[in-house]
Amino acid sequence: MLDQLKDQLIETSQRFWDAMEHADEAVIRTIADPACTFVHIGITAPLDKEIEFYTSGAFKPTSIVFHGQTPSVFGDTGVIITDCDYALLLDGQETTHHFAVTEVYHRADDEWKLVAFSFTALVY
Numbered sequence: 001m002l003d004q005l006k007d008q009l010i011e012t013s014q015r016f017w018d019a020m021e022h023a024d025e026a027v028i029r030t031i032a033d034p035a036c037t038f039v040h041i042g043i044t045a046p047l048d049k050e051i052e053f054y055t056s057g058a059f060k061p062t063s064i065v066f067h068g069q070t071p072s073v074f075g076d077t078g079v080i081i082t083d084c085d086y087a088l089l090l091d092g093q094e095t096t097h098h099f100a101v102t103e104v105y106h107r108a109d110d111e112w113k114l115v116a117f118s119f120t121a122l123v124y
Contacts, residue, residue: 005107006071009078012112013069013103017082021061023054032114033106039118041097050117062094063087078105078112086119098122 012031019027028051038050045053053059067083080103087096097119104116 002073005073005078009071009073009080009105009112010069012105012114013071013080013082016103016114017064017066020054021064023057025051025055028054031112032117036114037116039116041119041121057089058091060089061086062089063096076107078107079103080105083122 015027016031018024019031029047032047034047036047036050038045038047063085064087065085067085069083070081072079080101082099082101082103084101085096085098087094089095098121100120100122102116102118102120103114105112106115107113
């Protein structure tokens with residue numbers, strides 16, 4: 001059962017990343033809880049502001065390279081640490097960072113809902 005929950009968690013995460021990459025507001029809203037918070041370098045944003053960043057083109061992903069995703073499940077809480085290189089046009093400027101992204105999900109009604117998404121730049 002635990003492995004099945006981790007697999008569902010990874011599937012949900014991958015759908016969310018794909019939705020961000022393609023500025024798919026409907027899918028983002030399907031996965032993220034309305035009270036979800038996003039933490040970036042220099043800003044914390046509620047869901048509506050995060051969606052606006054992607055749909056307006058302020059954040060325009062150009063490449064996402066995943067190095068790994070590590071899921072953990074704690075009762076109704078799921079956490080994924082995503083190791084990735086994330087390149088995007090940020091207000092028209094190309095930027096690339098190696099991130100550890102902490103994704104926190106809550107499971108309700110047999111569905112994982114994203115409640116927090118936090119980018120941490122890794123320096124190596």
